[in-house]
Amino acid sequence: MDSSLYPKNLKNNIQSLGYVTFAALILVIMLGFLIRFTLPFISGLVWFSTDTYDYINMADAIIAGHPIAKFPNGLPLLIAIIKIFVKPELMPKVLIFINVILSTSIIWMAALITTKITNKKFIGIITALIVSLYPNQINYTRFILSEVPACFLLTLSIFLFLKKNFFLSGFILFLATFFRSDLLLVFPLLFAISLYFLCKNDKIAKAFYFCTGYMLGILFSFMLLNYGVIASTNRYGLEILKSLNADSLKEEYPSIANFKEDEKLHPIRTYIQFILNNPTTYLKQRLFALENMWGWPLASNRNLIAKILIAIRFPIFILGIIGFWKYRNNFDAWVLFIPILALSIIHVATYSSPRYTFTVEPLLICLASISLSKRQLINESIRG
Numbered sequence: 001m002d003s004s005l006y007p008k009n010l011k012n013n014i015q016s017l018g019y020v021t022f023a024a025l026i027l028v029i030m031l032g033f034l035i036r037f038t039l040p041f042i043s044g045l046v047w048f049s050t051d052t053y054d055y056i057n058m059a060d061a062i063i064a065g066h067p068i069a070k071f072p073n074g075l076p077l078l079i080a081i082i083k084i085f086v087k088p089e090l091m092p093k094v095l096i097f098i099n100v101i102l103s104t105s106i107i108w109m110a111a112l113i114t115t116k117i118t119n120k121k122f123i124g125i126i127t128a129l130i131v132s133l134y135p136n137q138i139n140y141t142r143f144i145l146s147e148v149p150a151c152f153l154l155t156l157s158i159f160l161f162l163k164k165n166f167f168l169s170g171f172i173l174f175l176a177t178f179f180r181s182d183l184l185l186v187f188p189l190l191f192a193i194s195l196y197f198l199c200k201n202d203k204i205a206k207a208f209y210f211c212t213g214y215m216l217g218i219l220f221s222f223m224l225l226n227y228g229v230i231a232s233t234n235r236y237g238l239e240i241l242k243s244l245n246a247d248s249l250k251e252e253y254p255s256i257a258n259f260k261e262d263e264k265l266h267p268i269r270t271y272i273q274f275i276l277n278n279p280t281t282y283l284k285q286r287l288f289a290l291e292n293m294w295g296w297p298l299a300s301n302r303n304l305i306a307k308i309l310i311a312i313r314f315p316i317f318i319l320g321i322i323g324f325w326k327y328r329n330n331f332d333a334w335v336l337f338i339p340i341l342a343l344s345i346i347h348v349a350t351y352s353s354p355r356y357t358f359t360v361e362p363l364l365i366c367l368a369s370i371s372l373s374k375r376q377l378i379n380e381s382i383r384g
Helices: 007-041 050-064 074-085 088-118 121-133 135-142 147-162 166-179 186-200 204-226 236-243 261-265 267-277 279-294 304-311 313-326 331-349 354-370 375-383
Strands: none
Touching: 007 088, 007 121, 007 135, 050 074, 074 088, 074 147, 074 166, 088 121, 088 135, 088 147, 088 331, 088 354, 121 135, 121 354, 135 147, 135 304, 135 354, 147 166, 147 331, 147 354, 166 186, 166 204, 186 204, 186 331, 236 267, 261 267, 267 279, 279 313, 279 331, 279 354, 304 313, 313 331, 313 354, 331 354
């Protein structure tokens, strides 16, 4: 009989399995890093988009002491800090390298999140492999945009939340919102569901630790505003109006030139009036927005290969929904699902693009992986 089956060798077998699993995870992370490093630095693909120049202009305005408000201030502030310490010609390379490091870190956190919930290291490695090879996660690493930093911060916040570091999780979540304002709905929804679950276990104080961390982030933002470091950004009314002219079939960012001044001054009232006057058109817009966000990309300006690579999200989305619904009575499943729900509500109600799913894709992949695990393991993990 094989001696490895004897009890005296059981400890060594467990240790060996642990080492093998760790080595496999390191290899997956290295693969993800190499892909993310190669795409921007060796492929010759562009790093700048139209929005990149706006972010840089905002950063220059911050340095000059006359901040302007067009996009959220997170990325412009980061660019401004980097421009102070490095030569102008090195600034893009530093930002892209930061993207590579942050995106690689997301792979590691996704593996740990799934392993913690399922208690299965193999599921964690599968999650890491999917995230490391996921086309959208790879592609946007090469752009100087807010997607990668926001995705890293959101994933880190959820990771810390699941590790019961509620205060720091709340603060990090605010920083994610500081980079991407479409994450604004995550906090109230996550706080509400935390009150529901933690109240049942007499641990409601932990929800308020989370809230306190987020409030500290808001205080930090107010201080920057008060000292004139950044300018207040109020794009919500603008986005609401643009959503009424949105055309997901073209994926063109809509204009508000056709709105009257009174309508521009009262965007919410204008939005509601549009729903009442054009219910069928409004419903079609929202259905197109939902499909363009999670289904087959609708824009005609993409080739078939690009559409197929984007459409990979659909089976992942379906598996993620199955995973959530299967474990909907468990707190951890809600913690992963809330950011996906919050982002979907924002963009289905306004305007959607395949780009906008980026920040929650690792969490969706975690949920999809969880759907493949046995239920009792997840229950044990959450109770513990």
